[in-house]
Amino acid sequence: MATTILVVDDEKRLVSLVEAYLAQEGFRVVTASNGREALFLARQEKPDLIILDIMMPEMDGYEFMRLHRKEYQTPIILLTARVEDDDKIIGLELGADDYVTKPFRPRELTARIRAVLRRTGQTEPTATVLRRGDIILDRESHTVKVGNQFVDLTPSEFDLLAALMSSPGKVFSRLDLLDRLQGTRYEGYERTIDVHIKNLRGKIEPDPRSPHYVKTVYGVGYRFTRD
Amino acid sequence: MATTILVVDDEKRLVSLVEAYLAQEGFRVVTASNGREALFLARQEKPDLIILDIMMPEMDGYEFMRLHRKEYQTPIILLTARVEDDDKIIGLELGADDYVTKPFRPRELTARIRAVLRRTGQTEPTATVLRRGDIILDRESHTVKVGNQFVDLTPSEFDLLAALMSSPGKVFSRLDLLDRLQGTRYEGYERTIDVHIKNLRGKIEPDPRSPHYVKTVYGVGYRFTRD
């Protein structure tokens, strides 16, 4: 059974963003937009971890934690809007296992998730290795092999490649990919992706001038070859 | 602390054979040649797993299990001389976790050991001696040799190096490494790792300015060289 993560936040955009990349990371994701719904889902789905926004209407994160913790010890990662110490202290006192301040990048969230899962003795998500043709990408060890040659990628290059390889043949718009890199920290300029792709190609393509792995789809975006 | 295995058999030859092999695999091994001695050693050493011969003079395997299980739930693998169902059934009923019939090949035994340890949630055996290139790290004696020169490491430096060397090429995040040092303690500050790494490099790297063993992976963490 895949590791299940419950994401609780009233902001639709944030929820779907988090859901998208956690799914891509190999987690099973269920979502709730308020505390009551979350309590219900937690009972039903028995998630391995909960990602919880503190600021929610109706029932806030603290209240949810209090109620949930009466029955379960599920590890919880808090999403806090501000960087004030108050949040940290209160949240951790109530039994949260870690916290991430908004805005955050996907990479930061998944790093914390993995750390918490390891700390609480859960299993890693299953699909940690992506293998397409000659390219092997291992999320856990954060290594990429082309043929039998390791290549060093920057964080952005690595995340882009992981996204593309997660669904070979699927076209990702630059906006999709930008979300992937920047998450809720959204200030980006789509052309940035072009540059990352160029640099990535320079590292993994035998002939970067006519790419074999990462193809351009004119007017739409990029995709990993499906062959 | 290395995973400890208690081997109980009255055949000296078999015991030393198994002992040698398991030691080579990175386990810590203690041995007993009869039931009484085994009970004593089990109390004293608190082994993570017991390998037990059924056929022994004085106190046989079944009797040992009965007495031992009054106090402990240590997983037990039985060594049975014959392939008869009787042994299997009785043994497993008494609470053995697996059994291996003699004669057996070393690799079969270790495979079963690992399977049982995994099943019962024990930690994988951590090889006592890690040897990568010019660096030799011995967990038991807590010593590190670079070339033929012993170097003195602080506890933190030693643990960091051991973690990194346990999976060369794998990138460890600062959070990962902090957990190794501090366990579940929470107040850790990731930058602390940087300093330990710097100090570690100063002790093991020929040229700490351009490290050969402990590499930095920008934006992610550190790894031991995979070459």
Next chain:
DNA sequence: ACTATTCTTCATAATATCTTCATAACTTCT
């Protein structure tokens, strides 16, 4: 309680990466 060692924090210097921008190259459409 004192000393020596180790650990952590902090400030700043050194690097690597990311983003932007200008321009060249390419695609598509007419």
Next chain:
DNA sequence: AGAAGTTATGAAGATATTATGAAGAATAGT
């Protein structure tokens, strides 16, 4: 072929991350 729009590319500035020295805090040993 030409026009319009899109993508590729090299380079430079902005940003983020890591390395480092040093000082204070914590810990262990005597």
